[in-house]
Amino acid sequence: MIRSELIQKIADENPHLYQRDVERIVNTVFEEVTEAMARGDRVELRGFGAFSVKKRDARIGRNPRTGETVHVEEKYVPFFKTGKLLRDRLNGK
Numbered sequence: 001m002i003r004s005e006l007i008q009k010i011a012d013e014n015p016h017l018y019q020r021d022v023e024r025i026v027n028t029v030f031e032e033v034t035e036a037m038a039r040g041d042r043v044e045l046r047g048f049g050a051f052s053v054k055k056r057d058a059r060i061g062r063n064p065r066t067g068e069t070v071h072v073e074e075k076y077v078p079f080f081k082t083g084k085l086l087r088d089r090l091n092g093k
Contacts, residue, residue, distance in 0.1 A: 047085035
């Protein structure tokens with residue numbers, strides 16, 4: 001599902017809300033999650049999962065095309081851990 005499909009589904013299920021308001025709500029939620037993760041905070045949505053940021057240390061890598069070694073700087077990557085409810089639903093429990 002893409003963002004526009006999510007907005008449309010929420011708008012269809014809530015006819016009392018204007019499409020532009022639903023779009024503003026969805027965008028605000030995504031922006032808040034993004035900003036929290038950028039600060040290094042953890043975002044937990046009960047039953048769905050938790051978003052967090054993990055640090056990857058600097059390392060020596062290898063260019064697969066040429067085989068030469070390259071320095072890979074440290075970086076932060078997003079990490080998602082599923083909640084129990086979502087995991088159980090995916091596994092048919």
